[in-house]
Amino acid sequence: MTDYPPFAVTVDLVVLTVRADALHLLLVRRGIPPDEGRWALPGGFVGIDEDLPDAAVRELTEETGLPEPAGHLEQLGTYGQPDRDPRGRVVTVAWLALLPDLPTPVAGSDAASAEWVPVDRLTPGQLAFDHDRIVADGLERARAKLEYTPLASAFCPPEFTVAQLRAVYETVWGTRLDPRNFHRKVTGTPGFVSPAGRATEGDRGRPAQLFRRGPATRLHPPMLRPEP
Amino acid sequence: MTDYPPFAVTVDLVVLTVRADALHLLLVRRGIPPDEGRWALPGGFVGIDEDLPDAAVRELTEETGLPEPAGHLEQLGTYGQPDRDPRGRVVTVAWLALLPDLPTPVAGSDAASAEWVPVDRLTPGQLAFDHDRIVADGLERARAKLEYTPLASAFCPPEFTVAQLRAVYETVWGTRLDPRNFHRKVTGTPGFVSPAGRATEGDRGRPAQLFRRGPATRLHPPMLRPEP
DNA sequence: TGAATAGTGTCTATCAGACATTATATT
DNA sequence: AATATAATGTCTGATAGACACTATTCA
Structure with missing residues (x-):
């Protein structure tokens, strides 16, 4: 050696x-x-x-x-x-x-x-070493992976609502998503999320169902980013 | 150090x-x-x-x-x-x-x-070191990337036919794809391939148009693998 | 002419996007 | 009751899969 x-x-x-x-x-x-x-x-x-x-x-x-x-x-x-x-x-x-x-x-x-x-x-040049580029690569990887995997739930606590999951997508992608189509999509994609059987309480508005991460490792069909 | x-x-x-x-x-x-x-x-x-x-x-x-x-x-x-x-x-x-x-x-x-x-x-265990696992990861990466990127053309010479490109998908994925739907999909996805203006000659059957790699780096919409 | 391959057209089920409506909570 | 948020339903255009048909070459 x-x-x-x-x-x-x-x-x-x-x-x-x-x-x-x-x-x-x-x-x-x-x-x-x-x-x-x-x-x-x-x-x-x-x-x-x-x-x-x-x-x-x-x-x-x-x-x-x-x-x-x-x-x-x-x-x-x-x-x-x-x-x-x-x-x-x-x-x-x-x-x-x-x-x-x-x-x-x-x-x-x-x-x-x-x-x-x-x-x-x-801001560019703010980080030490080559960490600017590493961060850029990490952000792009995260944004891309949200399309084809259920990894958005990794940003959520063990039990979460569809609205929380949608907020993750909107925040990571920097876009707005239609809440109704998103709900249909998430609950309709096999293995994305599993109902926890409970609901939220104490908030304004109708209580939301709680979900856990589903067994899927990839989304079929994918959750594609809206094109600009 | x-x-x-x-x-x-x-x-x-x-x-x-x-x-x-x-x-x-x-x-x-x-x-x-x-x-x-x-x-x-x-x-x-x-x-x-x-x-x-x-x-x-x-x-x-x-x-x-x-x-x-x-x-x-x-x-x-x-x-x-x-x-x-x-x-x-x-x-x-x-x-x-x-x-x-x-x-x-x-x-x-x-x-x-x-x-x-x-x-x-x-066969498992055939390769030295941990190369079995590296190969498995590489194969999965290649198969996945064919879905969302135009990288299948990397397996082709500079000018290629739609049938050649289809053969790449079929070989890498181990599936059969409908030639007609594949043709419509490839030529309809913006930036996937660009017409070379020439055609093959000397083969059996009708000559095929030649294409080059297009400018796209990602496929919209993706070319999803058929589900098993 | 027949065989072989390339390419186009058609139909249908499914899916994405836009948006109305209903449901259930708080204030 | 007014408001806010959740969830479902409806419509329409686009897309994928299945497959008929036409086009152009060689043998």
Whole structure:
């Protein structure tokens, strides 16, 4: 193994959630050089005996302060331009996490400086390293996956209403969807959602039925974005 | 950098092509331990100053003997289980390549032992390392991408007929598609293909119009796989 | 002329989008 | 009662699947 060039390997996380009708991204302010004081994706080095998904889950739980990572976690892509990190040759495996809005604000061991930032407030060049591009790729992946998979429910608590699910689509896509057609579509797509049997109470208006995630892993037919 | 665990980083390639109405995968027979003599994906170590896409293109051209990588190349995913390589901690960035059937057989510098293998002849456990899983992921990615992108044309030469394109879909998906509906769909989807203005000659039957790849990057509406 | 392949047309069930209507809660 | 939200129903145009038919070549 000494024959081969030595790399450092990190994981970085694009953690998205929907809160207050805006798509939010979890960012940390870097406390050490390089790029000290700038916003960056949460992440860190992979242990020499640690599997990549384990490293991603570890960073996610550390940064969010949640014992169990609810929601969804998938590999996004690997970024390894030779000059992307001034410390040397660092290849990062980026992960995309979709989480329900957390009841408690972020408070983990490393998360003193972690914050949810609305994605439409991000400006190019604002993030450290090549994290701008990683975030852009993560957003596009999330938007595309909502079309063909039931992953929108990963943004919701275990039980949710059709209106909540619709708000996820509208927020992630930045579009408006007809509530009646959306309701028909969601309840008519096999395995998308399963009735929980209960209903909401205490709100204005007629109570809404609660649903859980259904067994489907892909949507047939897909929920296509409205064309511009 | 000496503080961080040292990894080796490789690229591995899932190279697919359609020939003789069967989906083929490019494999090499390993000439050195570990797993000497077994089939494996083409690939190799990334240079310490080499970008990841450059390493993938380099391996692809070396193994296929083609100066320009026609077709399509995209990152597939990164695999880094601690025990996946007995030589030590090796993380591999896998790439998916879709190529037109090569006029000349594979003949590159390292490619003395490279061969096209029909994918339905692969048996579990046949490949070295964790390459079984990487191939499975690559196949699923290719099958899924044919639904929502015009990438099927990456399997075709620069000019192709609708029937050739249909053969790609049928081969990759392992299904039969109605030639008439397929023709209507392909020519009716904006930007999927552009007429080349010429036609085939010398075959049996009516000559077919030739097309080139269109400008679209995604298909609207998608070409959905028939449900089983 | 017959065989083979390319391409067009037609019919029908299904689906998406637009929008009216009914249902059930709070204030 | 007025208002707000949930859920269902109706209509229309577009699309997918099934399949008849026409077009153009070679043998």
